[in-house]
Amino acid sequence: MIEQDQDLSMVILAGGRSRRMGTDKSDLVYQDKTFLDIQIEKGERLGIDDILISGYRGSIRTGQVIRDRLPGRGPLGGLEACFRRALHGRCLVMSVDTPLVTVRELQALIWQDRQNSSAVTILRHGEKEEPLLGIYSTQLADAMMAALGEGNGSVFAFLNKIGYETYHSTGETSQFKNINEKEDYQKLLERD
Numbered sequence: 001m002i003e004q005d006q007d008l009s010m011v012i013l014a015g016g017r018s019r020r021m022g023t024d025k026s027d028l029v030y031q032d033k034t035f036l037d038i039q040i041e042k043g044e045r046l047g048i049d050d051i052l053i054s055g056y057r058g059s060i061r062t063g064q065v066i067r068d069r070l071p072g073r074g075p076l077g078g079l080e081a082c083f084r085r086a087l088h089g090r091c092l093v094m095s096v097d098t099p100l101v102t103v104r105e106l107q108a109l110i111w112q113d114r115q116n117s118s119a120v121t122i123l124r125h126g127e128k129e130e131p132l133l134g135i136y137s138t139q140l141a142d143a144m145m146a147a148l149g150e151g152n153g154s155v156f157a158f159l160n161k162i163g164y165e166t167y168h169s170t171g172e173t174s175q176f177k178n179i180n181e182k183e184d185y186q187k188l189l190e191r192d
Contacts, residue, residue, distance in 0.1 A: 008050075008110065009086035010043040012036065013075050013132055014096040015055020015068070025097045026056055028185060035179070038099045043092070045103050046110070050087040054078035056096075069145075073153040075132055080144035089139065095132040099188075100175040109135060112167035120164035125173050129166060131155040133176070 014026040014036055026036040033041070036056065043051045053065045055078050066085055068077040075095075083091060090113070092106065105123070113121035113135035122134035132155065140162070147158050169176075179185050 007088050008048050009088040009091040010048045010051045011082040011091055011093045012039045012053045012096055013078050014053050015078055030099050035096050035099045039094055042103050052082040054082050070148050073148050076153045076155050080141050083138040083141040086138045091136050091138050093134050093136055097179045105171050109167045116165040118165040124166040125169045125176055
């Protein structure tokens, strides 16, 4: 385990319809582990003791599955529900479909967040910002519910409204690739 403060929860966004993949992305296997297990292990290596899995429909070995309070509202709905159940005031957020993101990148993101005073720090690589790879204040749950109540389910729209900081990664950009389609998954399997 890597030394980290124990004051951070983790949300793994594992819901969604996976229409382009045709199967639940959480259960895809890479190097003999499911995508979900890969993300859970990252949290464990960081010393995170409170791991919440948003929207997963299968069975898990650790952590707890949280259902959206407002179903069908996308990642913002999942975050809102999980933040209400988180044990800590800050939360590492990751989507399940980015299995290559390294623990080292997550450590750097956590460190950068601790230097900021913003409610949110998201990862940026090149010109691309990743709203589903960041550290969020769990106190944003009420503001998220208000946005959802207004019919706004976009995480970026929410972030643009409240403001956020970024951690500028200089790591290999291929690690941030979302595995959304069968072709993406096939390329991932072929890289080893």
